[in-house]
Amino acid sequence: MKYIPLIPIITLFLASCDRPKQPDALHDQNTTENLEIALDYTPEMVGPGIISRSSFEGHASITPNGDEIYFAVYSNDHGYSTIAYSAKKENKWSEPEIVSFSGRYSDGSPALSPDGKTLYFSSRRPINGDVINTSNDLWYAKRNVDSKWAAPQRLKGKINTPYNEFSPSVDQKGNLYFCSNRPDGYGDMDIYYAEYIDGKYGDPILLNDSVNSQYHEGNVGISPDGKVLYLMVQHKPGDLGYDDIHYAVMKGDTWSKAKNIGPIVNTPTYDFSPKISPDGKILYFSSRINRDYNAPHIAYTYNSFQKHLNSPLNGLGNIYRVELSSLNLELDE
Numbered sequence: 446m447k448y449i450p451l452i453p454i455i456t457l458f459l460a461s462c463d464r465p466k467q468p469d470a471l472h473d474q475n476t477t478e479n480l481e482i483a484l485d486y487t488p489e490m491v492g493p494g495i496i497s498r499s500s501f502e503g504h505a506s507i508t509p510n511g512d513e514i515y516f517a518v519y520s521n522d523h524g525y526s527t528i529a530y531s532a533k534k535e536n537k538w539s540e541p542e543i544v545s546f547s548g549r550y551s552d553g554s555p556a557l558s559p560d561g562k563t564l565y566f567s568s569r570r571p572i573n574g575d576v577i578n579t580s581n582d583l584w585y586a587k588r589n590v591d592s593k594w595a596a597p598q599r600l601k602g603k604i605n606t607p608y609n610e611f612s613p614s615v616d617q618k619g620n621l622y623f624c625s626n627r628p629d630g631y632g633d634m635d636i637y638y639a640e641y642i643d644g645k646y647g648d649p650i651l652l653n654d655s656v657n658s659q660y661h662e663g664n665v666g667i668s669p670d671g672k673v674l675y676l677m678v679q680h681k682p683g684d685l686g687y688d689d690i691h692y693a694v695m696k697g698d699t700w701s702k703a704k705n706i707g708p709i710v711n712t713p714t715y716d717f718s719p720k721i722s723p724d725g726k727i728l729y730f731s732s733r734i735n736r737d738y739n740a741p742h743i744a745y746t747y748n749s750f751q752k753h754l755n756s757p758l759n760g761l762g763n764i765y766r767v768e769l770s771s772l773n774l775e776l777d778e
């Protein structure tokens with residue numbers, strides 16, 4: 446596999462720094478060596494230095510006209526997360542801000558409805574009073590007429606349990622897909638489906654073993670038309686990395702056997718949180734590509750190592766996008 450340096454990203458992060466003197470000139474060369482990415486890695490990093498930073502970003506979801514992106518930012522230990530958003534103006538992403546209802550409690554895995562009017566997410570925020578919930582539940586917030594977000598509401602019915610509910614995704618009909626570690630599943634985290642009927646969700650249904658397995662199905666993204674399900678599977682033998690993105694296709698009223706989405710997206714590291722754009726054409730996901738700190742071309746100095754830790758490709762998650770048409774998926778088998 447050939448490698449090239451990510452020159453635009455390197456320039457973006459180093460342009461504001463004074464040119465170092467010897468021996469510090471070696472720092473930038475060493476950082477450059479560690480900011481390499483596979484030449485044939487087609488996906489494009491979203492907002493280098495603005496959205497994709499040195500922190501752990503995941504679960505990106507975009508509005509129908511592409512002018513806003515919502516995503517989760519995690520603490521390094523994943524003990525806390527919050528939901529941020531950025532607006533695109535004159536083809537540039539703005540400095541992200543925490544969404545109006547987030548920033549206090551641990552909120553994560555945001556997912557917009559295909560029409561962009563509802564934002565679903567997981568949270569440990571209190572159900573009643575001020576006591577933090579012991580598990581993640583699914584919540585939603587709706588846009589007001591002035592495009593501001595109303596106060597979040599916890600999903601009703603049997604969607605939430607004392608166990609963890611995570612990574613919601615809805616299709617154009619409002620049907621809900623999500624992950625949970627409730628005890629009736631195949632593994633420690635599995636995918637469930639709840640049909641949206643007359644403004645309410647039916648009882649969740651565990652998807653069968655065409656999709657779920659003894660392994661960890663931890664993230665899910667449904668296509669707007671509800672016909673293709675994208676999921677992250679963790680530590681599955683024979684996969685390309687630690688976390689790989691898979692997909693299953695609706696055939697009649699059943700899902701085809703989930704398949705690995707392939708090496709255009711999946712790397713030897715962690716690739717996760719798949720979400721599909723409202724037009725059904727773009728896959729948004731996160732990757733920990735270039736997480737290897739070992740064997741730099743030049744030995745680290747303290748300064749060069751700090752530069753690497755504070756760059757987007759420091760081994761934590763960054764957000765990427767890729768045209769689904771470039772993945773050669775078997776959707777009509």
